[in-house]
Amino acid sequence: xxxxxxxxxxxxxxxxxxxxxxxxxxxxxxxxxxxxxxxxxxxxxxxxxxxxxxxxxxxxxxxxxxxxxxxxxxxxxxxxxxxxxxxxxxxxxxxxxxxxxxxxxxxxxxxxxxxxxxxxxxxxxxxxxxxxxxxxxxxxxxxxxxxxxxxxxxxxxxxxxxxxxxxxxxxxxxxxxxxxxxxxxxxxxxxxxxxxxxxxxxxxxxxxxxxxxxxxxxxxxxxxxxxxxxxxxxxxxxxxxxxxxxxxxxxxxxxxxxxxxxxxxxxxxxxxxxxxxxxxxxxxxxxxxxxxxxxxxxxxxxxxxxxxxxxxxxxxxxxxxxxxxxxxxxxxxxxxxxxxxxxxxxxxxxxx
Amino acid sequence: xxxxxxxxxxxxxxxxxxxxxxxxxxxxxxxxxxxxxxxxxxxxxxxxxxxxxxxxxxxxxxxxxxxxxxxxxxxxxxxxxxxxxxxxxxxxxxxxxxxxxxxxxxxxxxxxxxxxxxxxxxxxxxxxxxxxxxxxxxxxxxxxxxxxxxxxxxxxxxxxxxxxxxxxxxxxxxxxxxxxxxxxxxxxxxxxxxxxxxxxxxxxxxxxxxxxxxxxxxxxxxxxxxxxxxxxxxxxxxxxxxxxxxxxxxxxxxxxxxxxxxxxxxxxxxxxxxxxxxxxxxxxxxxxxxxxxxxxxxxxxxxxxxxxxxxxxxxxxxxxxxxxxxxxxxxxxxxxxxxxxxxxxxxxxxxx
Numbered sequence: 001x002x003x004x005x006x007x008x009x010x011x012x013x014x015x016x017x018x019x020x021x022x023x024x025x026x027x028x029x030x031x032x033x034x035x036x037x038x039x040x041x042x043x044x045x046x047x048x049x050x051x052x053x054x055x056x057x058x059x060x061x062x063x064x065x066x067x068x069x070x071x072x073x074x075x076x077x078x079x080x081x082x083x084x085x086x087x088x089x090x091x092x093x094x095x096x097x098x099x100x101x102x103x104x105x106x107x108x109x110x111x112x113x114x115x116x117x118x119x120x121x122x123x124x125x126x127x128x129x130x131x132x133x134x135x136x137x138x139x140x141x142x143x144x145x146x147x148x149x150x151x152x153x154x155x156x157x158x159x160x161x162x163x164x165x166x167x168x169x170x171x172x173x174x175x176x177x178x179x180x181x182x183x184x185x186x187x188x189x190x191x192x193x194x195x196x197x198x199x200x201x202x203x204x205x206x207x208x209x210x211x212x213x214x215x216x217x218x219x220x221x222x223x224x225x226x227x228x229x230x231x232x233x234x235x236x237x238x239x240x241x242x243x244x245x246x247x248x249x250x251x252x253x254x255x256x257x258x259x260x261x262x263x264x265x266x267x268x269x270x271x272x273x274x275x276x277x278x279x280x281x282x283x284x285x286x287x288x289x290x291x292x293x294x295x296x297x298x299x300x301x302x303x304x305x306x307x308x309x310x311x312x313x314x315x316x317x318x319x320x321x322x323x324x325x326x327x328x329x330x331x332x333x334x335x336x337x338x339x340x341x342x343x344x345x346x347x348x349x350x351x352x
Numbered sequence: 353x354x355x356x357x358x359x360x361x362x363x364x365x366x367x368x369x370x371x372x373x374x375x376x377x378x379x380x381x382x383x384x385x386x387x388x389x390x391x392x393x394x395x396x397x398x399x400x401x402x403x404x405x406x407x408x409x410x411x412x413x414x415x416x417x418x419x420x421x422x423x424x425x426x427x428x429x430x431x432x433x434x435x436x437x438x439x440x441x442x443x444x445x446x447x448x449x450x451x452x453x454x455x456x457x458x459x460x461x462x463x464x465x466x467x468x469x470x471x472x473x474x475x476x477x478x479x480x481x482x483x484x485x486x487x488x489x490x491x492x493x494x495x496x497x498x499x500x501x502x503x504x505x506x507x508x509x510x511x512x513x514x515x516x517x518x519x520x521x522x523x524x525x526x527x528x529x530x531x532x533x534x535x536x537x538x539x540x541x542x543x544x545x546x547x548x549x550x551x552x553x554x555x556x557x558x559x560x561x562x563x564x565x566x567x568x569x570x571x572x573x574x575x576x577x578x579x580x581x582x583x584x585x586x587x588x589x590x591x592x593x594x595x596x597x598x599x600x601x602x603x604x605x606x607x608x609x610x611x612x613x614x615x616x617x618x619x620x621x622x623x624x625x626x627x628x629x630x631x632x633x634x635x636x637x638x639x640x641x642x643x644x645x646x647x648x649x650x651x652x653x654x655x656x657x658x659x660x661x662x663x664x665x666x667x668x669x670x671x672x673x674x675x676x677x678x679x680x681x682x683x684x685x686x687x688x689x690x691x692x693x694x695x696x697x698x699x700x701x702x703x704x
Contacts, residue, residue: 144581148574157582157695176702181582183699222500225619229496230509230533233612240606254592254606255699260585263615267577343509347535347607350528 001025002075002174007093009035009042009061011051011147012106013080018151019180021056030062030070032081032088039063053151068096076102076174079124083109083300086120090127097128099135102171104160106141110196110246110301112308117246119192121162137164139171140188142195143256144264150180157181159257161191183256190248194239194257199297200305201235202265203275204329207339210279227341228266234325234346235262241322242305245312271298274333284336299333306330321345353377354427354526359445361387361394361413363403363499364458365432370503371532373408382414382422384433384440391415405503420448428454428526431476435461435652438472442479449480451487454523456512458493462548462598462653464660469598471544473514489516491523492540494547495608496616502532509533511609513543535608542600546591546609551649552657553587554617555627556681559691562631579693580618586677586698587614593674594657597664623650626685636688651685658682673697 001024006013009031020027031039038049042061046054062070071077077097081089086107097103111118121138128136139162150156160175160182162168172182185191208228217223239258240250252258265271274296277287288296305326312318324345331337344350353376358365361383372379383391390401394413398406414422423429429449433441438459449455463470473490480488491514502508512527512534514520524534537543560580569575591610592602604610617623626648629639640648657678664670676697683689696702 144578144585146574146577149576149578152574154574154576154578155582155693155695156578157585157698181695181698181702183702222498222504222506223620224501224506225498225616226496226501226506226508229612229616229619230507230608232615233496233509233606233608233610236606236611240603251592251606254585254588254603254611256582256585258585259588259606259611260581263584264577264581267581268575341507343507343533346509346533350533350535 003028003073004076004078004174005030005070005074006078006080007067007089008032008080008085009038010080010082012145013078014038014048014051014055015147015151016078016080016106017059018056018153019175019177021058022177023174025174026060027058028060028062028070028074030067031064032085033064036063048151051148051151053148055151067092071096074101076104076171079103079105079107081107082295083107083120083297086124087127090124094128094132097132097136099131101136102139102167102174103136104139104141104162104171108142108195108199108297110193110304112304112311114311117193117242117304117308119189119196119246121188121192137162137167139168140192142191142261144260146264146268153179155179155181157183157256157260159183159185159191161185161188163188185252185257187249187252189246190243190250190252191257193243193246193248194253195261196301197239197242198258198262198265199271200301200326200329201239201262202269202271203278203298203333204235204325205231205266206272206275207231207279207341209272210276210281211339213276214280230343230346231325231341232262232266237347238323238325245318270294271296274298278332279339281338284333302326302330302334306334321349355380355425356428356430356526357382357422357426358430358432359419359441360384360432360437361390362432362434364497365430366390366400366403366407367499367503368430368432368458369411370408370505371527371529373410374529375526377526378412379410380412380414380422380426382419383416384437385416388415400503403500403503405500407503419444423448426453428456428523431455431457431459433459434647435459435472435649438476439479442476446480446484449484449488451483453488454491454519454526455488456491456493456514456523460494460547460551460649462545462656464656464663466663469545469656469660471541471548471598473540473544489514489519491520492544494543494613496612498616498620505531507531507533509535509608509612511535511537511543513537513540515540537604537609539601539604541598542595542602542604543609545595545598545600546605547613548653549591549594550610550614550617551623552653552678552681553591553614554621554623555630555650555685556587556677557583557618558624558627559583559631559693561624562628562633563691565628566632582695582698583677583693584614584618589699590675590677597669622646623648626650630684631691633690636685654678654682654686658686673701
């Protein structure tokens with residue numbers, strides 16, 4: 001039994017508290033400045049506003065003002081912030097960590113620094129204060145996990161990735177339960193690249209759902225699954241290529257972090273709804289408006305990838321015919337162009 | 353424009369006629385002895401009984417008794433028979449083929465000959481009469497294709513695989529349309545192994561749907577997508593391993609033939625319904641009865657794989673901890689044991 005502090009009370013960070021409580025830990029859930037209402041309601045009656053579900057009473061909610069107290073004596077810390085929140089966490093949580101504290105994150109994202117793509121655990125590590133940076137190797141959790149299912153203790157398999165095997169074992173032993181299964185990977189670049197890209201690719205797969213409706217098909221009628229599954233396959237092929245560019249192991253995309261996480265994202269979640277609107281032919285601003293302010297991670301990662309593709313192409317590292325699906329998604333979802341899926345360029349090209 | 357004869361008037365063989373007709377070919381569709389009613393109805397009013405859809409009038413239906421006439425002057429021949437039908441086709445169609453006729457098949461399956469796993473194009477080639485065997489390298493089509501969608505001209509990407517690149521090009525040029533996209537692969541072992549295994553794995557993914565209902569969940573409510581996607585990811589990992597054992601390229605499983613075809617099979621088709629019944633806890637005989645006599649390719653390939661696993665293990669080629677998902681599916685769907693998904697053995701093992 002340990003004291004574990006989770007920073008960030010969004011759906012995923014909060015759902016993570018359930019297995020932690022079931023393992024018998026003292027679990028402290030601290031909201032970021034964006035989570036004030038969620039924490040207030042949790043303190044009132046344990047109901048989580050965005051999960052729309054009652055969480056275990058043993059979880060102790062804290063507002064961000066009590067961050068220092070919530071971190072006091074923490075044996076391990078989990079970060080459930082948004083991708084822009086990683087720098088906030090490094091600055092605000094970092095100095096409060098005892099050296100060597102096991103630290104893991106569930107945030108997804110990629111950054112392009114003008115020269116290379118960087119995964120978030122490395123961004124986080126680089127932003128930590130010196131003392132913590134030298135003693136903490138941030139780990140991360142990825143893989144197919146819909147938060148609402150984890151909160152309900154539905155069987156879930158995830159990947160815990162990091163550069164220090166011993167620290168991974170420590171965290172896994174603290175976190176795993178009979179329904180929350182943890183698999184270790186030292187391929188941080190591979191796992192985190194897949195985790196970031198899956199939101200973009202899930203949008204592309206969902207284009208088919210929208211196209212189907214646009215052509216008069218009703219939900220449940222003969223659909224466009226052939227279209228969607230071709231996009232899904234190309235997505236995994238392109239994921240492998242980006243993983244390679246980031247310096248990871250391409251095969252990682254064929255496992256839990258790639259195939260698994262993209263599949264679960266296709267089956268649940270807002271990215272699919274957004275892709276459907278675009279496939280249906282809604283102009284980009286209207287599709288964004290339909291999402292009522294929900295964070296669209298797919299647009300964040302597409303913007304990063306567009307810069308990265310341009311930069312890598314200029315350096316001759318990437319060919320102009322590579323990553324056709326990512327390029328088309330950027331054209332549609334960033335530039336507002338109408339969808340013309342370049343199937344002939346998929347899988348290395350139809351006419352080769 | 354060419355004369356193309358399709359042998360086998362099941363859903364997939366018949367749907368294949370649609371792009372062939374659209375390419376302007378003379379298309380002759382010959383039923384096997386099992387397709388008499390389908391052909392009779394097609395001859396009457398072009399309605400296809402199992403596709404439940406009207407096919408183009410230009411398709412010329414033939415009963416099996418007219419096989420020789422239907423093959424006369426054929427520039428290319430496609431086989432749309434069931435996997436046991438491959439030997440029937442080699443014996444009955446083979447002698448009627450002019451030497452060098454481009455021949456391709458859409459049949460899925462694997463055989464275990466006591467020493468190794470063999471893919472169907474090789475079985476077919478081996479069973480052809482001598483003259484044809486020396487001049488014809490059978491090709492095969494695989495990848496994500498629901499027949500009802502192809503018949504409706506929904507965009508579809510498939511893989512055409514064979515050992516002779518020139519013959520692949522010839523067939524692809526005859527077959528491709530703007531909605532039926534053909535990608536070439538010379539990895540016959542890889543493509544055909546994926547095509548055969550996907551039915552078994554789709555059953556495993558669908559266990560989650562049944563379990564969800566068993567635990568009181570209604571369709572569309574918070575589901576067990578985390579469970580399903582973990583199984584999907586392990587399925588691709590195991591597909592790669594079996595492809596390797598058969599002598600193909602593991603990465604083939606990460607593309608159209610593996611990820612793509614498994615994804616489409618998860619989204620449509622009878623294998624999923626069967627897996628759902630088993631996940632729901634129905635005894636095996638009842639689950640089979642529920643399927644009302646539909647061919648269960650998943651059981652055929654599982655039976656082959658069970659023998660292959662035993663044989664390869666005995667030879668020390670396969671470890672006892674490998675392929676845990678395939679082993680569990682065989683236990684449940686062949687032996688009628690109750691489902692206990694061995695998640696801890698997935699992905700090389702949870703506690704490694």
